[in-house]
Amino acid sequence: MANPLKQLAGETAIYGMSTILARVVNFLLVPLYTRVLIDSDYGVVTEFMAYIAILQVVLVLGLETGCFRYAGKEGVDRKSVFSSAFVTVLSLCSVFLAAIILFAEPISNGLGYEGFSNIIIYSGVILAIDSCSAILFARLRYEHKALKFAIIKTLKIFTEVGVNLLLYLVMPAVFASNPHHRLLNFVSATPDFTYAIFAIFVSCIVCLIMLIPDLKNISFKFDKKIWKPLLIYSIPLMIAGLPGVMNDFLDRILMRFLNADPEMWRADLGVYQAGVKIAVIMSLFIQMFRYAAEPFFFQRQKDKGSKDIYVKVMNYFVAFCMFGFLAVMLYIDQIGLILGKDFREGLSIAPIMLMAYVVLGILFNVDMWYKLSGKTGYAIYVALAGLAVTIVINVIFMPLYSYHAAAWGHLASYSAMLIVSAILGRKYYPIPYKWGRILSFVLTGLAIYGISLLLPDMSTWLQLGVHTILILVYLIIAASILLVERGGHFKNPKP
Numbered sequence: 280m281a282n283p284l285k286q287l288a289g290e291t292a293i294y295g296m297s298t299i300l301a302r303v304v305n306f307l308l309v310p311l312y313t314r315v316l317i318d319s320d321y322g323v324v325t326e327f328m329a330y331i332a333i334l335q336v337v338l339v340l341g342l343e344t345g346c347f348r349y350a351g352k353e354g355v356d357r358k359s360v361f362s363s364a365f366v367t368v369l370s371l372c373s374v375f376l377a378a379i380i381l382f383a384e385p386i387s388n389g390l391g392y393e394g395f396s397n398i399i400i401y402s403g404v405i406l407a408i409d410s411c412s413a414i415l416f417a418r419l420r421y422e423h424k425a426l427k428f429a430i431i432k433t434l435k436i437f438t439e440v441g442v443n444l445l446l447y448l449v450m451p452a453v454f455a456s457n458p459h460h461r462l463l464n465f466v467s468a469t470p471d472f473t474y475a476i477f478a479i480f481v482s483c484i485v486c487l488i489m490l491i492p493d494l495k496n497i498s499f500k501f502d503k504k505i506w507k508p509l510l511i512y513s514i515p516l517m518i519a520g521l522p523g524v525m526n527d528f529l530d531r532i533l534m535r536f537l538n539a540d541p542e543m544w545r546a547d548l549g550v551y552q553a554g555v556k557i558a559v560i561m562s563l564f565i566q567m568f569r570y571a572a573e574p575f576f577f578q579r580q581k582d583k584g585s586k587d588i589y590v591k592v593m594n595y596f597v598a599f600c601m602f603g604f605l606a607v608m609l610y611i612d613q614i615g616l617i618l619g620k621d622f623r624e625g626l627s628i629a630p631i632m633l634m635a636y637v638v639l640g641i642l643f644n645v646d647m648w649y650k651l652s653g654k655t656g657y658a659i660y661v662a663l664a665g666l667a668v669t670i671v672i673n674v675i676f677m678p679l680y681s682y683h684a685a686a687w688g689h690l691a692s693y694s695a696m697l698i699v700s701a702i703l704g705r706k707y708y709p710i711p712y713k714w715g716r717i718l719s720f721v722l723t724g725l726a727i728y729g730i731s732l733l734l735p736d737m738s739t740w741l742q743l744g745v746h747t748i749l750i751l752v753y754l755i756i757a758a759s760i761l762l763v764e765r766g767g768h769f770k771n772p773k774p
Contacts (some may be wrong), residue, residue, distance in 0.1 A: 288437075293425035300433055300771055304440050306617075306624065308475075309556050313646040315447050315470055319548030321622075323472040326535070327398065329528035336520045338372055338410035343417040345513030347577050349505060350421055359502040363509060365414045366501050372407040397465065398473055401480040402714055415493045419576055423457055429490045437671030439482035446474040461699030462565060512655060522666035526692045529666075530685035533673050539681040551682030553618050555624025557611070560631035561603050565640040576647050586710050593644045597717050598757045600637045601724030608728050609746035612739075630685035630728070635689040642697045643719065648704035655701050666698035678745035719760055727753050 303386065312321050342364040379386075380403065382395040392398065419428040447470050454460055454468045466473045526649040531548060538544035607614060608630055615626045649657045669692040676684035706709065727749050734745065 293429050298414050304309070306438060306556070306559060308715050309458040309553065310444055310617050310619065311443065311447060312475070312621040313553055316472070316475075316549075317546075317669050318549035318621055319545035320472045321552060322547070323392075325531055325548050325552040326477045326545075327402055327472075327476055328579055329531035331402055331409075332528050333521070333524050334406055335410055335413075336517060336524045338375060338406060339368060339413045339517070340371070340510070341507065341513035341516030341518075341655075342368060343413055344413065344573065345729055346417050346511050347421055347574055348512055348650075348653070349509055349604035355505060356502070358496075358498060359505055360419045361414060361421075361498065361504045362498045362500050364417075365411065365497050366499055367594050368414055368504070369411050372410050375405045376403050377757065379406075387720040394413075395473065398476050401476050405476075405479055405483050408487050412483075412486060412490055415490050415497075418493070423574075425571070428539060431486060434489060435486040436487045437483050439478045442478035442481045443475060446470070446478065468511070490575070498748045512653065515655040516650075516658055519662040520654070522659075522662040523696075526665045526669045526689070526696075530673055530677070530682075532690055533677060534682070534685070537673060537677040539678055549680050550622050550625040550686060552620035552625075552684070554686075555632055557607065557614060557618075557626060558636055560607055560634035561600065561640075563635050564600065564603060565636060565643065568640070569643055572643075573647075575651075576651060580698070589644070589647065590712055593641070593712055594716055594720075594761060596755045597637070597641060597646060597720045598761060600640050601720050602753060604637060604724050605629075605727060605750050606631045606685065607732055609750060610743070612742075625682070628683060631683075631686040631690055635693050635722070636724075638690065638693040638697055642693055642700060645697060645700045645710075645712070648700070648708035648710060652708040654707055657707070660698045662702070663694040664699045668695045716760060720757060723756050723760075724753060 285721055312324070314323075346360055346364050352362045378401055383399040383403075387393065387396040387399045416432075417427060419425075446466065450460075450462065450466075451468075451470055454463060457469070463627055466477050534544045534548045534551070538547055540547065572592070611626060611629060615623055618625070646658070646661065649655055649661075667689050669750075672688040672691055673684055676687070701712075731749055734742075738746070
């Protein structure tokens with residue numbers, strides 16, 4: 280049997296390389312958006328991405344993880360599991376998309392975007408395709424087809440970026456010379472938020488085309504015997520995932536109603552999103568880790584010493600996350616130049632959001648207890664605890680501090696969820712995490728960041744040199760902490 284750490288690391292690397300490449304290329308859109316769009320238009324894009332993220336959780340019904348749970352069970356036909364899941368999501372998405380198309384104009388008018396019903400339809404198509412594709416991608420992950428998964432995801436993001444560049448940099452001149460251009464049936468004549476949403480719409484269609492061979496492997500048969508237990512397991516994850524994703528995106532929606540300056544909510548939302556984008560590196564690592572780790576944890580569950588493996592994975596994960604925190608914050612003056620001048624005030628939330636993502640990553644590891652034990656109903660309590668904190672902090676402080684309250688709301692919410700999940704996990708599926716060791720990585724990283732803030736002003740090159748030395752100091756300390764672990768290395772447990 281292959282070494283579990285090597286297997287996890289290998290798949291994480293594949294997912295990671297593609298995801299990093301895709302996100303880096305996508306990140307190039309940030310300087311484009313923050314220079315071509317006004318801050319309020321970027322706020323509109325951010326608002327619609329929030330709606331899409333929240334609704335997709337509902338449409339997928341938690342069936343991604345449910346497929347991982349049941350596809351490996353003895354006596355269960357793996358193909359029937361994925362086919363039943365896909366047919367369920369496809370049916371739900373078909374009804375949803377029909378309703379969106381039918382009521383596109385009233386919805387756009389209700390949101391204050393009269394004359395832009397097309398973006399409502401684009402958003403509906405994006406949701407339908409992404410939700411159905413989620414089951415196909417889950418199957419690729421389960422079958423360890425990381426390379427194919429990575430190629431399709433990468434090509435999808437390249438398509439989105441390519442369409443954005445074409446629309447924002449090339450087509451305005453074309454539209455000016457040809458006011459009857461066919462593309463004007465789909466987007467505005469001048470650069471605005473419709474371009475960004477249309478680009479995602481096109482990329483989803485391209486992604487669906489690339490997944491046609493995998494669609495052919497779906498039997499489209501509905502197995503009633505597996506469907507009921509699959510939904511019983513998955514729906515609590517969806518219900519838990521809904522407040523979970525609302526923790527991530529509710530602040531974008533609330534800003535419409537609670538912002539400190541009601542007239543500037545779209546502009547402030549655009550600045551906030553630009554600041555959040557600086558923390559994208561941390562969320563990127565967590566996402567690529569999740570893709571590989573979730574099926575890995577399930578498949579190693581029956582191995583002897585599996586819990587010891589989970590503990591060691593956590594230690595290495597946190598050590599790397601704090602390295603990522605320092606790598607961003609100690610070079611923030613240079614990284615911040617990516618943003619347009621009107622958006623750079625959003626850099627003030629970068630350290631808060633980075634730490635929020637560190638806590639979120641720890642939470643993902645801890646949350647595996649209810650997935651592995653089948654007690655997914657407890658996920659609801661964990662997510663609701665976080666949502667309650669999110670709502671309270673934003674309702675109280677957003678009218679005073681605008682998007683700064685939103686950033687602190689993320690950190691507080693994820694921290695509350697982590698505490699609740701750790702307490703429940705210790706009772707129902709104890710994993711002996713080394714919390715003292717985990718805290719030592721976090722405190723070391725924060726201490727080194729604090730030292731960097733206390734340093735006197737110096738030239739750019741000298742500052743870069745000193746900050747690089749500080750990062751090396753962290754790496755030495757982190758490596759020392761990891762080396763004192765008994766056993767030292769991951770061992771391949773015997774089944």
